[in-house]
Amino acid sequence: xxxxxxxxxxxxxxxxxxxxxxxxxxxxxxxxxxxxxxxxxxxxxxxxxxxxxxxxxxxxxxxxxxxxxxxxxxxxxxxxxxxxxxxxxxxxxxxxxxxxxxxxxxxxxxxxxxxxxxxxxxxxxxxxxxxxxxxxxxxxxxxxxxxxxxxxxxxxxxxxxxxxxxxxxxxxxxxxxxxxxxxxxxxxxxxxxxxxxxxxxxxxxxxxxxxxxxxxxxxxxxxxxxxxxxxxxxxxxxxxxxxxxxxxxxxxxxxxxxxxx
Amino acid sequence: xxxxxxxxxxxxxxxxxxxxxxxxxxxxxxxxxxxxxxxxxxxxxxxxxxxxxxxxxxxxxxxxxxxxxxxxxxxxxxxxxxxxxxxxxxxxxxxxxxxxxxxxxxxxxxxxxxxxxxxxxxxxxxxxxxxxxxxxxxxxxxxxxxxxxxxxxxxxxxxxxxxxxxxxxxxxxxxxxxxxxxxxxxxxxxxxxxxxxxxxxxxxxxxxxxxx
Numbered sequence: 518x519x520x521x522x523x524x525x526x527x528x529x530x531x532x533x534x535x536x537x538x539x540x541x542x543x544x545x546x547x548x549x550x551x552x553x554x555x556x557x558x559x560x561x562x563x564x565x566x567x568x569x570x571x572x573x574x575x576x577x578x579x580x581x582x583x584x585x586x587x588x589x590x591x592x593x594x595x596x597x598x599x600x601x602x603x604x605x606x607x608x609x610x611x612x613x614x615x616x617x618x619x620x621x622x623x624x625x626x627x628x629x630x631x632x633x634x635x636x637x638x639x640x641x642x643x644x645x646x647x648x649x650x651x652x653x654x655x656x657x658x659x660x661x662x663x664x665x666x667x668x669x670x671x672x673x674x675x676x677x678x679x680x681x682x683x684x685x686x687x688x689x690x691x692x693x694x695x696x697x698x699x700x701x702x703x704x705x706x707x708x709x710x711x712x713x714x715x716x717x718x719x720x721x722x723x724x725x726x727x728x729x730x731x732x733x734x735x736x737x738x739x740x741x742x743x744x745x746x747x748x749x750x751x752x753x754x755x756x757x758x759x760x761x762x763x764x765x766x767x768x769x770x771x772x773x774x775x776x777x778x
Numbered sequence: 779x780x781x782x783x784x785x786x787x788x789x790x791x792x793x794x795x796x797x798x799x800x801x802x803x804x805x806x807x808x809x810x811x812x813x814x815x816x817x818x819x820x821x822x823x824x825x826x827x828x829x830x831x832x833x834x835x836x837x838x839x840x841x842x843x844x845x846x847x848x849x850x851x852x853x854x855x856x857x858x859x860x861x862x863x864x865x866x867x868x869x870x871x872x873x874x875x876x877x878x879x880x881x882x883x884x885x886x887x888x889x890x891x892x893x894x895x896x897x898x899x900x901x902x903x904x905x906x907x908x909x910x911x912x913x914x915x916x917x918x919x920x921x922x923x924x925x926x927x928x929x930x931x932x933x934x935x936x937x938x939x940x941x942x943x944x945x946x947x948x949x950x951x952x953x954x955x956x957x958x959x960x961x962x963x964x965x966x967x968x969x970x971x972x973x974x975x976x977x978x979x980x981x982x983x984x985x986x987x988x989x990x
Contacts (some may be wrong), residue, residue, distance in 0.1 A: 577856075578849075578852040578853065578856055579852070581852070581855070581856040581859070582852055582855065582856075585855050592937065592940050593940065594940060597939060597940055597942070598939075599939045599942075600938075600939070600942055600946075660938070660951060662938065662951065663830065664829075664847065664851070665829035665830040665847060666826065666827070666829060666830040666935075666955060667830040668951055668952060742939070743939045743940075767848070770848055771848035771849060771851075771852055772848050772851065773851065773852075773855065777937070777939070777940065778937065778938050778939040778940070
């Protein structure tokens with residue numbers, strides 16, 4: 518009884534308390550959580566911390582996102598293959614998707630383009646498209662899942678990234694392979710080494726058996742069926758094997774960095 | 779207690795012996811933590827939905843959380859831990875203490891029909907808050923099942939490769955998205971009814987806050 522009594526605050530009108538509590542959830546959430554999208558001070562409710570400005574709450578969400586990176590890395594099974602589909606299930610037309618319109622997509626000259634290979638690799642030579650085309654390729658029909666929620670099944674053909682990493686003598690104990698792209702404003706994205714070595718992670722040169730069209734990332738895309746779409750960089754111009762977390766175009770804006778499927 | 783208006787039934791039950799809480803403390807705590815996490819999940823979920831709507835409507839920004847897709851995802855994937863851990867504790871205690879069996883069962887069609895009729899004609903008794911009527915039993919048991927489904931379908935669309943067996947169980951990734959959406963819709967519908975009825979019978983709300 519005593520324990521129960523202590524929950525009642527002396528001097529507070531209980532009827533009013535109850536009435537206020539009734540209104541509390543929707544109103545509080547509305548007032549505290551939404552305005553402008555950034556006033557995230559609401560976690561004071563939970564923690565009792567003195568979170569006055571939105572920055573701290575954002576900082577906390579970032580920490581949880583890092584924790585989620587670790588959880589997803591632990592969940593990642595290097596032998597689990599993404600489901601594959603018959604060619605009859607390929608989505609037609611396959612959507613073009615970027616943070617710009619198609620007419621702003623990079624136009625890369627395949628004759629002069631070279632893939633720059635940097636970082637913790639034995640052979641830092643740059644690769645021409647013809648040299649890359651000469652590598653053994655395999656075809657995969659998998660589901661591309663966008664961070665926005667939509668998905669589409671496509672057919673991608675190319676060289677397993679892990680074969681290429683072996684070929685250039687990459688230090689596969691390094692943490693990341695970091696890709697830079699020719700997109701306007703400079704797209705880039707880090708890929709954790711575990712995923713880079715996954716058998717389905719691919720340096721892609723063809724879509725639906727045709728040379729990769731400009732819309733889908735000519736001359737080279739990194740197809741990662743175990744990641745969300747934004748972790749599948751297009752128009753790749755360089756890869757760097759590194760232990761440093763160099764951030765990424767979307768990752769820096771708040772998308773979860775691991776973003777595994 | 780004396781300063782509150784107490785119904786005769788409660789007074790007699792209190793007099794007959796040790797006054798027992800209508801809602802034990804663990805139920806109350808888990809209930810409000812769940813309510814908090816659910817509201818965060820739903821509002822951030824609406825913002826995520828807006829990035830690629832399944833239907834010909836989007837949710838007004840005034841009722842979403844996160845400001846944009848990236849912000850909403852951060853909220854969604856943070857609040858999910860509160861929802862999941864809290865929900866697992868609730869399920870474990872609900873089974874272990876026998877609360878589910880004692881409070882939510884049995885649910886009979888006859889009971890649901892007669893109690894629905896009584897409710898709609900204003901004849902449903904709320905004198906004994908320790909006993910749920912058949913409509914309450916059905917809705918509470920139902921929303922627990924939907925709560926489990928919303929978490930499972932959420933996991934299915936979060937991890938369609940690592941948990942592909944689960945995604946397949948829901949009929950594949952695109953269908954799992956719809957399942958996740960309709961579970962949300964069912965929970966929101968439940969919440970509207972639940973909150974409205976709690977306000978109509980304020981002593982039930984009081985019981986969920988202070989236990990009596």
